Amino acid sequence: MINPMLEFVQVFREFETERGRLAAVEGISLSAAAGEIVALVGPSGCGKTTLLNLAAGILRPTRGRVVLTPNARLAYAFQEPRLLPWKTVEENISFVQEGLLPAGEAAAARRRILEETGLAEFRRAYPRELSGGMKQRLELARALAVRPRLLLLDEPFRSLDGATRQELRALLQSEHGREGFSALLVTHDPEEAVLLADRVVVLSPRPARILKEVVLATPRKRRLLNRALVSSSLERIEGLLSSAG
Amino acid sequence: MMAFITRHKTELQKVLAGLLGLGGIFLLWSILSASYHPLIFPSPRETWQALGDLWEEGSLVPSIAITLHRTLYGYGLALLIGFSLAAFSRIGAFWQALLKPVLAVVQIIPPVVWTILAVIWFGISGGGAPVFLIFIVTLPLAFSQAAAGLEGIDRRLVEMSQVYRCRKSRVLRDIYLPALVPHLAATLGVGFSFAWKAAIFAEFMGSTSGVGFLLSTANSNLDTERVFAWVVVLAVLMLICEYGLLIPLRRRAARWCS
Numbered sequence: 001m002i003n004p005m006l007e008f009v010q011v012f013r014e015f016e017t018e019r020g021r022l023a024a025v026e027g028i029s030l031s032a033a034a035g036e037i038v039a040l041v042g043p044s045g046c047g048k049t050t051l052l053n054l055a056a057g058i059l060r061p062t063r064g065r066v067v068l069t070p071n072a073r074l075a076y077a078f079q080e081p082r083l084l085p086w087k088t089v090e091e092n093i094s095f096v097q098e099g100l101l102p103a104g105e106a107a108a109a110r111r112r113i114l115e116e117t118g119l120a121e122f123r124r125a126y127p128r129e130l131s132g133g134m135k136q137r138l139e140l141a142r143a144l145a146v147r148p149r150l151l152l153l154d155e156p157f158r159s160l161d162g163a164t165r166q167e168l169r170a171l172l173q174s175e176h177g178r179e180g181f182s183a184l185l186v187t188h189d190p191e192e193a194v195l196l197a198d199r200v201v202v203l204s205p206r207p208a209r210i211l212k213e214v215v216l217a218t219p220r221k222r223r224l225l226n227r228a229l230v231s232s233s234l235e236r237i238e239g240l241l242s243s244a245g
Numbered sequence: 246m247m248a249f250i251t252r253h254k255t256e257l258q259k260v261l262a263g264l265l266g267l268g269g270i271f272l273l274w275s276i277l278s279a280s281y282h283p284l285i286f287p288s289p290r291e292t293w294q295a296l297g298d299l300w301e302e303g304s305l306v307p308s309i310a311i312t313l314h315r316t317l318y319g320y321g322l323a324l325l326i327g328f329s330l331a332a333f334s335r336i337g338a339f340w341q342a343l344l345k346p347v348l349a350v351v352q353i354i355p356p357v358v359w360t361i362l363a364v365i366w367f368g369i370s371g372g373g374a375p376v377f378l379i380f381i382v383t384l385p386l387a388f389s390q391a392a393a394g395l396e397g398i399d400r401r402l403v404e405m406s407q408v409y410r411c412r413k414s415r416v417l418r419d420i421y422l423p424a425l426v427p428h429l430a431a432t433l434g435v436g437f438s439f440a441w442k443a444a445i446f447a448e449f450m451g452s453t454s455g456v457g458f459l460l461s462t463a464n465s466n467l468d469t470e471r472v473f474a475w476v477v478v479l480a481v482l483m484l485i486c487e488y489g490l491l492i493p494l495r496r497r498a499a500r501w502c503s
Contacts, residue, residue, distance in 0.1 A: 056408045074408060082405040086423045095419060096409035146409065 004031035005072060005150050005182035006055055011064035013050055023207035024050045028064075030201055030210065032150070037176065037183040039193035041237060042203030043244060048186040049079065051208065052152045055184055068150065073100055075148035077156045079186075081139040083127040089138055090114065090123040093145045100146045109145050116171055117141040132159050140168060144175050151183040157192065169196060173220065190237040194230040196220070202240045212240050287470040292477060295470035304459060305478070312444050312455040315372050319379025320440035324432070326380075327387025328425075335395050344388075352385040356443060357450075364451035375447035375455065379440045386436050394428030395421070430498035434491040438483060445479070 013025040024047040032038045040048045053059040054066050056076050068074070075096075083092050090110065097106040114120040117137045127135055140156050156172075157165040173196070176183070187193050193200045200214040214233050250257060271289065278288035287295070299305045330348075334341040359381050360374070367373030398421060406416045448457025456475060463471035 056404075058404045058408065074410075076405070076408045078401075078405065080401075082399075082401050084402060084419065084423070087419070095415070096406075096411065098415065099410065099412055 003034065003069065004067075005034050005036075005069050006184065007031040007065075007067040008051070008054070009065040009067065011051075011054060011061045011066060013047075013054060013059060014062045025054070025061075026207040026209050028208060028210060030213075032182045032184055034069075034149075034182055035176075035180045036199065037185060037197045039185045039187055039197035039200045040203060041187060041190055041193050041200060041241065042208060043205045043241065044188065046203050046206050047208030048203060049154055052076070052154050052184060052186055055150075056152055072149040073146060074150050074152070075143035075146050076152040077140045077143040077154065079154040079158065081127070081135040083135060083138060083142075085127050088124050088126055089119055089130070092127070092138060093142045096142055097146055105147075106145075109147055113141045113145045116174075117168070133161065133164055136160055137164075137168065140172075144171075147179055148181050151181050153183060153185045153187075155186055155188065158188075172196065190234055190241065193237065194234050200233070200237055202237055202244070204244050211244060212236075284467060284469050287473050291470045292473040295468070295474040296477065299459075299471065299474055299478075308454070308456050308459050309478070309482070311372070312375075312441075312448060312457065315375045315448075315455065316379055316437070316440045316444045318372075319376040319444070320383050320436060322376075323380045323383040323387045323440070324429075324436070327384050328391040328429075331388050331391030331395055334392060348385045348388050351381060356382050356446060360447055360450045363447060369451040370453055372452070372454070374451045375444050375457070378447035379443045382443045383436050383440045386439065387432055390428050390432035390436075391425065394425040397428075398424045427495075427498045430491075430495045434487070434495060437486065437491070441479075441483065441486075 008028045008030050011025055011028045012023070015022045015024055028051065030038065040051060042048055050059065054061055055068070056074065057066075057068075084095060087095060093110050093113070094106065097110065100106075101109065111120075114123055117140065119134070119137055119141055122130065122134065127138070130138065136156065136159050140153075143151060143153075153172075157168055160168065169192070175181075185193070185197060190200075194214075194216060198216060198220070200216065202211045202214065203209065204211050214237055216230065216233055218230065274286075275289060278286045278291075280286075283291055296305075330344055334344045356378065359378050363374035363377045363381075367377055402420050402424075403416065406420060411419075444455070445457040445460065448455035449461045450457075452458045456479070460472060460475050463469075463475065
């Protein structure tokens, strides 16, 4: 792969616990090319979020390297929304945009994303005035509003109802089509992985190791229109997950 | 009128209960004063008369202003340095380990010892001794409240700001400072009342002006009515400060950060 946006090279990550060292990630090597969406699926607690935190620079590998394209604009939609309670919806977005985008571009991106996520009428609301699902939308909106080159998504649709989930998946697709960012998507839902990603990486129970990489050759748009096209990939991934426990 | 009462029933009940408590104190005071000589326990009427004398002499308001000025100066300094030291102690475990015992020692030394030292170092003619005492007794409180506030800052928000490469000045202004607001509000409440008492104590022990000095003079002259008059003034001032300023401030801070 030429110039990957993100690359994990033989990454190990351990944590110090009261019961000694706990290995969370073991010898992971994977990469995401420019414009590619890579989904990480695996059993609960296997270390998927740890991998995102390593990619974001929140954690450092115990061994190995995580390499990001220099100056790549990064965004992270956290699993539990990390919103500033004393700032409004719009201010939460502008807080992360400042310094990353010129003022005019930031304002335009903010307006558009607020419209598309259905948050425009809540722009002056505080996070405490939003439902759990709305906070999740805001978390995603904030990540998209910086026009990232690399987007890290940790179960971004988890606490949403079915219709909203569909709506935001479509938004992610259209933003990806428009902006062409790379993404690392953590999900527990194999169907979501095969619908949104170009490649699905199946992880083992903790410590996370790569069990299999499934490349989805069918174009994403066709997969969305005809889910039968991905049924064999989905069955493979589900099979791997159930055998992994 | 009825609609207002219904809407604010709980608040009105609280106000009534508070007034009942104050009425109880007043009743007890009246009963006790009837049983003792005015030199020991002056009545509310005698106290009111002494208060009138203080007003006519023109010493009431200027003395309060002097004490308040010293309190704000000493306490403001303690807040500034306490919060700065707390922020400094966050740099690393070494600085935290260095500062904590120093401030613990400052806290352990009784205020009366600090007062004696303040009088020796600053004399009694200026305002140096009271300001120093206020500063030194409220500094550990300001430090510990700020340290607790910084300790309680949501690390996840700081991580988020690092991911988006937010400037440190913005992180300080938009994450650290707002997160400190509830602690600052709590510190202000407890600390201000502490500082006010320390100011009066210091003026009582070693000053030639302020409320504490006038209390000391009244005490030396066995003018118990004036001592009681000052007690009433101080109690009213603290009640105004607590209910008019600090409680609304704490409520606002809690609402803002929820």
